[in-house]
Structure formats: C-alpha cells, structure tokens
Amino acid sequence: MRLWVVANTLSNAGAWMQMVAQNLLVLRLTGSVAITGVSLSVQALPGIVLGVAGGSLVDRWPRRLTAGLGQLAMATIAFATAGLAALGALNVPLLMMFGLLTGIVATVDGPACTLLGNDLVPRRDVPSAIAVGSVAGNVGRLAGTAAGAVVAAIGIPLAYAANGISFLLVALTIPLLKLADVAPEGPVEVAAPGGARDGLRYLARHRTLLALVGIGALTSLLGRNYSLSMAALVTGPLHATGSAYGLVAAALAVGGIAGSIVAGRLRQPRLRNVVLLSAIAAGLQVLTGVAPLVAVLVGVVIPMAAAEAAAATTTATMLQTVPPRELRGRVLGAWRTASTGWGLAGPSVLGLILQFAGARGGLIAGGVTVVALLALGRVAYRRWRTGDAAELSGPARQADFATAA
Structure with missing residues (x-):
C-alpha cells in the first residue's frame, strides 16, 4: 500500500x-x-x-x-x-x-x-x-x-x-503489489446478462447510489467548481491579486487533504453522511460570498473544502464497496459517464450564474439552493424508504431492503 x-x-x-x-x-x-x-x-x-x-x-x-x-x-x-x-x-x-x-x-x-x-x-x-x-x-x-x-x-x-x-x-x-483478503485475480464472470449495461441497471435501481448521482450533479452545477468561483471572488469583489488567489487555492488543497483524512475514519459510510457534509460545504459557500477580506475567505475555505472532500471520499467509498465485486468496474464506469457529463457542464452553468448574479450573489444563491434541495431530497428519500419498508414482507426481502438502504 x-x-x-x-x-x-x-x-x-x-x-x-x-x-x-x-x-x-x-x-x-x-x-x-x-x-x-x-x-x-x-x-x-x-x-x-x-x-x-x-x-x-x-x-x-x-x-x-x-x-x-x-x-x-x-x-x-x-x-x-x-x-x-x-x-x-x-x-x-x-x-x-x-x-x-x-x-x-x-x-x-x-x-x-x-x-x-x-x-x-x-x-x-x-x-x-x-x-x-x-x-x-x-x-x-x-x-x-x-x-x-x-x-x-x-x-x-x-x-x-x-x-x-x-x-x-x-x-x-x-508487479510488486501484494493483494490482501480478496478473491483471486482473474477474469470475473458476469453474473447477469447484458454485459456493460449491468452497471447502468444496478446504479439506476439502487436508490442510495442513485441519490449519490443526484447529489453529485447538484453540487457540481451550483458550487463544487471552487477554482472558478474563488477566482471570480478574489479578483472581483475582493480586488486582490493573483498571489492572493494562489493562497486561496492552497487553502482549498489543505482543506481537501483534511477532509479526506476525516472521511477515512468512517468505517461504514452512509448516504446521510454525504448529505450532511454536502450541506455543510454549501452553507460555508454562502459565507464565502459575504467574506470581506481574503484572510477571512481563507479561514472559511479550509473547512468548506474539507467538507466537500469528505463528501466526495464518502461517495467514492460507497460506489466501490456497495456493489458486488463482479459489478464494481461497471458501476464505476457508469458513474464516470455521469460525473464527466456534469463535470463538463458545471463550469459553464456556474460561470453563467456568476456572470449574471455576480461573484458574491452567485456563491450565496448556489449555496442556499443546494442546502434547500438537499433538505427536500432527504425528506422525500425517507418517505420513499418508509413506503417501501411497509410493503416488504419476509426475512429475505427485508434483508435486501436493509442492504439497499
């Protein structure tokens, strides 16, 4: 390792x-x-x-x-x-x-x-x-x-x-790596017909992973492109220089490292962790929009980047551990397709928001929108699970539901 x-x-x-x-x-x-x-x-x-x-x-x-x-x-x-x-x-x-x-x-x-x-x-x-x-x-x-x-x-x-x-x-x-506690290497037999489409089917039918797709798209379109939004804020309303932006970029990286370490402490990551961490990052994004000085911005950016990195790491952990081993490559491939799509669209969407609402207004509006939609989505998801649980009967089906949740 x-x-x-x-x-x-x-x-x-x-x-x-x-x-x-x-x-x-x-x-x-x-x-x-x-x-x-x-x-x-x-x-x-x-x-x-x-x-x-x-x-x-x-x-x-x-x-x-x-x-x-x-x-x-x-x-x-x-x-x-x-x-x-x-x-x-x-x-x-x-x-x-x-x-x-x-x-x-x-x-x-x-x-x-x-x-x-x-x-x-x-x-x-x-x-x-x-x-x-x-x-x-x-x-x-x-x-x-x-x-x-x-x-x-x-x-x-x-x-x-x-x-x-x-x-x-x-x-x-x-060639020097030694594998630990895993199935022997070799071609993995496909468990279900459909080949490449199995990853898409699994992702679409697994409500927890599907919720992660929605959270990833939402946060990418309205906030996660910090290199763009922070550059607009530092060089715009804060009237700072490129060296000040370099300081903010370094703070983003430091926060990212800290958030990844925090996420590693979660032995059993859950969807609620991703929702909470994403909401914290969005809330701190609102505070960046009202930061009066670069020094204040750096102090807010570090925990914001930490929360975002912890959410991203927790999401990655769930994508790589929830699916069965024989489907993990295809699930990651399906996620790559989705995340590349919003990764390409995100800068353009955020750029338009910053253009029309201004750097401060765009950051505040994006953060508030993410928090509100995450809260609504969480309520809807809990009602969805409650309805499914009421319909389930028998130990096997209840076990399947628990695994999916």
Whole structure:
C-alpha cells in the first residue's frame, strides 16, 4: 500500500504538470482560451461515451494486468507528445488526438487502478484505503499550485516527459503489489446478462447510489467548481491579486487533504453522511460570498473544502464497496459517464450564474439552493424508504431492503 500511494502521488504531480504544460502550449500555438478549453473537453469526452464500456472491461480482465497496461499506454502517449514538442512538430490537431487517446485509455485505466488499490488491504480497511487515495490526489492538487513555476523552469517537453516517467513508475510498482483478503485475480464472470449495461441497471435501481448521482450533479452545477468561483471572488469583489488567489487555492488543497483524512475514519459510510457534509460545504459557500477580506475567505475555505472532500471520499467509498465485486468496474464506469457529463457542464452553468448574479450573489444563491434541495431530497428519500419498508414482507426481502438502504 505504501508503494502504491507513493507511486500515485508522484503520478498526480506529473498529471498536474502536464495539464499546465498543455494549457500553456495550446495558448502559445493558438492564442485562444476557447480552444484551450476545447482541448480539455476532448480529453474528457470518452468518459461520457465509453465510461460504461471501460468499466465492463475492468470487470472482465485481471485488474493488475489491466492497470499495468493502462499505465504503459499513458506513458507512451506522454513520451510521444514530449518528443514531438521537443522537435517543434506538435500542433493543435495532434494535441487533440493525443488528448482523445488519453481519455479513451483512462476509461479503463481509471477504474482498474481505483479498484486495484482497494485490493491491497483487508476489506475492513477499504474505506481508509480510499481516503488515503483521496489524500494522495489532494497532495497532487496542492503541488499543482506550483506547477506553473515548475513548467516554466523545465520547459513544456520535459513536463510531458516527467509525466511519462511518473506513469512508468506506477507500471513498475504494480508487479510488486501484494493483494490482501480478496478473491483471486482473474477474469470475473458476469453474473447477469447484458454485459456493460449491468452497471447502468444496478446504479439506476439502487436508490442510495442513485441519490449519490443526484447529489453529485447538484453540487457540481451550483458550487463544487471552487477554482472558478474563488477566482471570480478574489479578483472581483475582493480586488486582490493573483498571489492572493494562489493562497486561496492552497487553502482549498489543505482543506481537501483534511477532509479526506476525516472521511477515512468512517468505517461504514452512509448516504446521510454525504448529505450532511454536502450541506455543510454549501452553507460555508454562502459565507464565502459575504467574506470581506481574503484572510477571512481563507479561514472559511479550509473547512468548506474539507467538507466537500469528505463528501466526495464518502461517495467514492460507497460506489466501490456497495456493489458486488463482479459489478464494481461497471458501476464505476457508469458513474464516470455521469460525473464527466456534469463535470463538463458545471463550469459553464456556474460561470453563467456568476456572470449574471455576480461573484458574491452567485456563491450565496448556489449555496442556499443546494442546502434547500438537499433538505427536500432527504425528506422525500425517507418517505420513499418508509413506503417501501411497509410493503416488504419476509426475512429475505427485508434483508435486501436493509442492504439497499
């Protein structure tokens, strides 16, 4: 587990460097912010189209082999991009093509690496393992605040090459991993007909997981894009500089790390935890909208990011532990399809809200709306469960209901 965490932390840092390098490169080649955004969207597009199919392959193939091949494919793409950039032969169409290939590989590599990390610890420690993975991601996010300076120092080609090396490190680590307290590796038999569609069916019929989809969409559209909303607040009403925004970004990352650690203490995560944590994050978002100074904003941002990260980590734990083992790849694939969709729509929706309501008004309106809808949704969900429980009869059906709830 230590090997896996160290390798993935380095890989996250490499991914941040490549993202900054790609943005700088597209801006240098085109001078267009719009095309830069399109280049990021192209990489995310396969998550919508192929997320379910990628998750199905993860359930059918050995996870160790799948993750290793995925990391090698990612490294190959990064090294090819670095070589072309060094030769001055890289253009926007080639960058778009490499981004599309990266997105396609990630639809399989992402869930494979996620589930492989869970297999390294006993079942009782899986929630903590997921939290540790979230901490590694947030450490990479914190390193991302300095990624611009690193790329400027080493150059764009070397930034891509460094990311390729980080993928190789993960690939070389995978054969050294020892699995703990899990079923033997190998192709997993599909328990029900339908193949890739099984993940969508399971997610759609499992009311708790379906509620997580609704919460994820709601918070992403109205609040979770803190990099956008905080930038608008700091450079707008607070009249601060870019260095002040860097301080706020670092505070967001610190809060994210703290929230992931807190979530790791929840041995049996529940939907009510996600609802409560999301409501706390939304309530604190309202307070950011009335913050008079950057120093006050930093003090509110840390617990806000902690609550959001704890909710996200708890959600990830439920997605990776509630479904049966043979369906987890497909459920994660279905979730990837949904989350990529609102991840692409979220910045645009929030940007429009901030444009028309202002930075402060947008933050306040979004936070209040999220809290109100979460409260209404919680009441409706409890009535839904109560009605189902009244209709159930017999021990077996009652057990099924308890598991779903």
